[in-house]
Amino acid sequence: MFETDFTFNDLLFMLQGAGVTLAITFFAVTGGTLMGLAFGVLRASVRPWMTLPLVFVLDVFRSVPLLIQLILANAFQAIAGFGMSPFVTSCIVLALYTSAYCTEIVRGAIDAVPTVTRRAARSLGLTWGQDMTQIVFPMALRVALPSWIGLTLGVMKDSALVLWLGIFELLKSSQVLITRLQEPMFILLIAGGIYFMLSFPIARLGGHLERGWKEND
Amino acid sequence: MIEIENVHKSFGALKVLKGIDLTVDKGEVVSVIGGSGSGKSTLLTCINGLEPIDEGRILVDGTEVHARSTDLNKLRRKIGIVFQQFNAFPHLTVLENVTLAPRKVKGMGRKEAEEIAVRQLEHVGLGDKIKVYPSRLSGGQQQRMAIARALAMSPDYMLFDEVTSALDPQLVGEVLDTLKLLADGGMTMICVTHEMRFAREVSDRVAFFDQGVMAEIGPPEQIFGEAKNEATRKFLSSVR
Ligand SMILES: Nc1ncnc2c1ncn2[C@@H]1O[C@H](COP(=O)(O)OP(=O)(O)OP(=O)(O)O)[C@@H](O)[C@H]1O
Ligand SMILES: [Mg+2]
Numbered sequence: 001m002f003e004t005d006f007t008f009n010d011l012l013f014m015l016q017g018a019g020v021t022l023a024i025t026f027f028a029v030t031g032g033t034l035m036g037l038a039f040g041v042l043r044a045s046v047r048p049w050m051t052l053p054l055v056f057v058l059d060v061f062r063s064v065p066l067l068i069q070l071i072l073a074n075a076f077q078a079i080a081g082f083g084m085s086p087f088v089t090s091c092i093v094l095a096l097y098t099s100a101y102c103t104e105i106v107r108g109a110i111d112a113v114p115t116v117t118r119r120a121a122r123s124l125g126l127t128w129g130q131d132m133t134q135i136v137f138p139m140a141l142r143v144a145l146p147s148w149i150g151l152t153l154g155v156m157k158d159s160a161l162v163l164w165l166g167i168f169e170l171l172k173s174s175q176v177l178i179t180r181l182q183e184p185m186f187i188l189l190i191a192g193g194i195y196f197m198l199s200f201p202i203a204r205l206g207g208h209l210e211r212g213w214k215e216n217d
Numbered sequence: 218m219i220e221i222e223n224v225h226k227s228f229g230a231l232k233v234l235k236g237i238d239l240t241v242d243k244g245e246v247v248s249v250i251g252g253s254g255s256g257k258s259t260l261l262t263c264i265n266g267l268e269p270i271d272e273g274r275i276l277v278d279g280t281e282v283h284a285r286s287t288d289l290n291k292l293r294r295k296i297g298i299v300f301q302q303f304n305a306f307p308h309l310t311v312l313e314n315v316t317l318a319p320r321k322v323k324g325m326g327r328k329e330a331e332e333i334a335v336r337q338l339e340h341v342g343l344g345d346k347i348k349v350y351p352s353r354l355s356g357g358q359q360q361r362m363a364i365a366r367a368l369a370m371s372p373d374y375m376l377f378d379e380v381t382s383a384l385d386p387q388l389v390g391e392v393l394d395t396l397k398l399l400a401d402g403g404m405t406m407i408c409v410t411h412e413m414r415f416a417r418e419v420s421d422r423v424a425f426f427d428q429g430v431m432a433e434i435g436p437p438e439q440i441f442g443e444a445k446n447e448a449t450r451k452f453l454s455s456v457r
Contacts, residue, residue: 114302114304116300116302116304117305117306117307119304120300120304120306120366121306122293123293123296123297124294124297124317124318124322124366124367125290125291125318125322125370126290126318126321127290130322134306134317134321138308139306139307213308
């Protein structure tokens with residue numbers, strides 16, 4: 001049989017890391033999605049030139065490697081004396097990073113709603129807000145969901161980079177155990193398995209919702 | 218009454234409406250015919266304020282559509298419009314498509330809204346489709362649903378924009394029959410149409426649009442029998 005010094009406590013240690021990964025992902029995706037919704041609706045509703053500054057900033061978040069953003073943000077908040085913990089800094093950076101992608105997903109999905117459908121809604125007397133909540137969001141959600149799930153899973157994996165700020169998330173916990181136990185393959189297998197178990201429900205949720213919608217087509 | 222006075226409208230450099238004057242009385246049915254790009258659809262979208270205008274004014278029951286002080290959401294309740302392209306709300310059932318506006322805009326209760334919706338859907342021959350999603354409907358059924366959806370708001374005016382032009386020929390009849398029924402019931406209607414027989418049989422007056430100008434208007438017998446305008450005669454001979 002396979003021999004290992006890996007103990008139940010080590011597994012708990014890794015699960016704790018997984019909890020941190022999950023927490024960071026949750027805050028980043030929640031914050032990023034809310035911002036992405038606001039920015040995306042704005043982008044889809046006003047003339048393109050009016051959102052140019054916003055687009056520029058979001059492009060920066062999309063093009064600068066996340067690791068550099070994390071380290072710069074952490075250094076900046078220290079210099080500025082914000083006194084934010086690495087965890088908070090990480091959540092904010094990742095949320096902005098997520099919002100940059102989410103904005104484009106939302107804008108694209110809103111643009112995919114045919115003009116005539118929206119005109120039909122408005123011509124029935126629905127207000128702009130009612131058109132948005134009753135017609136545009138439900139229709140756009142179907143378009144956006146696959147990309148949004150991809151984004152969420154991506155952010156969960158990218159969140160491993162916060163270990164550079166000294167945060168003990170899943171990958172960092174694994175590293176510590178690897179150094180101590182010298183069983184890299186075994187521990188990485190477990191880490192990979194945990195990542196998979198975190199991602200799986202999210203991926204399934206998408207499939208589940210889409211199947212429900214398909215029945216109407 | 219719909220009063221259109223000297224309406225001008227451009228998209229960028231393209232002048233689409235060049236001074237339209239038209240008054241439609243209560244209970245009147247006016248058909249609008251004319252070549253592609255002559256501004257027929259644009260005029261309809263101006264009437265319910267979906268498009269701004271550059272000059273002139275449009276009054277609906279004395280309310281100026283494009284005045285700043287006008288509550289468009291309120292005004293639109295009494296102007297139903299059905300578009301050329303299919304425009305069902307795909308995520309809602311046929312019944313929900315029809316009850317949405319009465320519930321959200323008029324604040325009607327579910328039961329009352331559904332009663333009205335079922336009545337309207339039965340009226341257009343869709344009584345057996347209320348639980349179905351629009352993607353399961355034929356083109357003709359989708360257009361009839363759109364008509365029922367507009368009628369569920371009990372509008373005083375109905376605007377129809379070539380509601381049969383996207384349909385297979387065998388489905389055109391059922392939709393036109395629906396429009397006829399409505400006209401016979403005394404609804405005030407403006408129908409943009411390519412169906413000359415329909416225009417002739419149903420309209421009180423027929424208007425011919427030519428490149429952003431209303432070149433001629435008159436009773437169907439006159440337009441189809443002895444059109445004064447050269448362009449009208451040319452157009453009619455081309456569609457026959
Ligand atoms: N939103 C828009 N932006 C720019 N140009 C437009 C827009 N809507 C219409 N146009 C142009 O305005 C002109 C008139 O269009 P309109 O749809 O009113 O014509 P129509 O008489 O309804 O033609 P058809 O019989 O083909 O439906 C066309 O040249 C069209 O390309
Ligand atoms: Mg048209």
